[in-house]
Amino acid sequence: MCGHSDSADKITRRIMEELYPTIKEQFSLAETDIDDVHCYVALTTLKTEFFLLSTYETRLVFPSILKVFNTKHLTELPELPNVAELHQLTRHKEQRLLQLVQAFLREYEKAEVPNPAADKLIRLFYEDFTNIKNEWNNMVSIWSKGCACFQRSNLLILNKKEDGKD
Amino acid sequence: MGTHHKMPNHIDCAFCASRTDSVFDVLDKEQQTELHAHKSCIHYKKGQYIFTENGFPQGLYCINSGKIKLSAQGLDGKEQILRLAKNGDAVGYRSLLANERYHCSAVALEDSNICFIPKEYFMGMVNNNHRLCFEIMRKMSFDLKTAEKHIMTLSQKNVRERMAEALLFFKATYGFEEDEQTLAVTLSREEIADYVGTSTESAIRLLSEFNHDKLIELSGKKIKLLNLPELLSTANLDS
Numbered sequence: 001m002c003g004h005s006d007s008a009d010k011i012t013r014r015i016m017e018e019l020y021p022t023i024k025e026q027f028s029l030a031e032t033d034i035d036d037v038h039c040y041v042a043l044t045t046l047k048t049e050f051f052l053l054s055t056y057e058t059r060l061v062f063p064s065i066l067k068v069f070n071t072k073h074l075t076e077l078p079e080l081p082n083v084a085e086l087h088q089l090t091r092h093k094e095q096r097l098l099q100l101v102q103a104f105l106r107e108y109e110k111a112e113v114p115n116p117a118a119d120k121l122i123r124l125f126y127e128d129f130t131n132i133k134n135e136w137n138n139m140v141s142i143w144s145k146g147c148a149c150f151q152r153s154n155l156l157i158l159n160k161k162e163d164g165k166d
Numbered sequence: 167m168g169t170h171h172k173m174p175n176h177i178d179c180a181f182c183a184s185r186t187d188s189v190f191d192v193l194d195k196e197q198q199t200e201l202h203a204h205k206s207c208i209h210y211k212k213g214q215y216i217f218t219e220n221g222f223p224q225g226l227y228c229i230n231s232g233k234i235k236l237s238a239q240g241l242d243g244k245e246q247i248l249r250l251a252k253n254g255d256a257v258g259y260r261s262l263l264a265n266e267r268y269h270c271s272a273v274a275l276e277d278s279n280i281c282f283i284p285k286e287y288f289m290g291m292v293n294n295n296h297r298l299c300f301e302i303m304r305k306m307s308f309d310l311k312t313a314e315k316h317i318m319t320l321s322q323k324n325v326r327e328r329m330a331e332a333l334l335f336f337k338a339t340y341g342f343e344e345d346e347q348t349l350a351v352t353l354s355r356e357e358i359a360d361y362v363g364t365s366t367e368s369a370i371r372l373l374s375e376f377n378h379d380k381l382i383e384l385s386g387k388k389i390k391l392l393n394l395p396e397l398l399s400t401a402n403l404d405s
Contacts, residue, residue, distance in 0.1 A: 052362075
């Protein structure tokens with residue numbers, strides 16, 4: 001088992017078991033107090049995007065990364081996750097999500113109706129979500145450069161592609 | 167707003183070739199003459215603004231000839247085209263009737279001749295002429311239908327984008343089979359719908375669309391990714 005496995009396990013647990021459930025709860029609190037239609041549409045669009053990111057990470061991205069760390073012989077895996085590609089796709093979704101937070105904030109400010117739950121939701125995204133994601137992305141970046149498991153995984157994918165060409 | 171010029175000929179409403187396409191076609195001869203006396207005709211060069219976002223409406227614009235683009239600044243700062251207007255169309259009526267600032271700008275896409283009807287006179291006509299009032303309601307209903315269709319297309323586009331994204335996530339997670347095209351995972355349509363955040367029916371329809379567009383090839387539960395660059399583009403990931 002790779003030495004990075006423990007830190008990866010800890011941070012993914014913080015995201016999946018602490019941050020995401022808090023954000024999900026905040027969504028349901030915020031949407032009950034919104035009357036403005038534009039604000040509501042912006043919130044539901046943001047909610048959909050957030051739930052999709054959470055689904056991809058919980059079911060595909062995090063298990064795949066942990067699998068790369070925890071498997072002794074990657075060649076034995078029935079399928080080999082492409083960590084670099086998964087990370088790129090996730091970053092794209094995170095960026096889109098933050099754009100939607102901004103769009104929601106604009107509509108919310110235009111509506112001029114105070115909603116403490118919406119305030120907290122926006123704070124959760126701009127502070128907790130952004131901070132933990134920065135932490136996670138830095139870790140992935142370090143693993144990509146210095147972790148043998150990641151490099152082996154990428155190498156195997158490259159080799160597989162080369163074999164396919166022959 | 168750029169400088170504009172009076173039209174070479176002050177078009178008489180009675181002889182306006184675009185009148186039959188406009189809401190003012192319901193006016194009788196006398197009313198047309200009265201309208202003609204109150205309006206002014208202006209020539210706009212290609213690219214000139216007729217009105218700008220956040221401006222306060224002073225009257226209604228009716229296109230005698232030419233083409234107008236109505237657009238607003240999107241959330242990302244990019245221009246969002248709302249609709250195009252042509253001969254006979256009235257523009258700026260929504261803000262005028264709602265007594266609100268313009269939510270979009272109007273720009274001449276080609277050299278255009280446009281008649282301007284002052285606010286006070288137009289509101290008086292609407293108040294006193296039930297046929298004109300009905301025509302405006304009809305025009306608003308038509309524009310509302312167009313806007314609703316536009317929203318539907320946009321949300322549909324969004325689901326297409328998400329389906330392409332889901333397929334790319336599956337590829338990155340499970341990889342391909344020996345043929346380097348078939349996803350090395352078998353997912354039910356219901357599971358795929360869950361990843362895309364749509365109903366199973368929509369997921370089935372979208373996959374068929376992708377199959378038809380030759381982005382993928384469906385064979386039972388197996389999915390072959392035929393055109394990766396196009397999938398990346400559909401998922402908005404190609405830049």
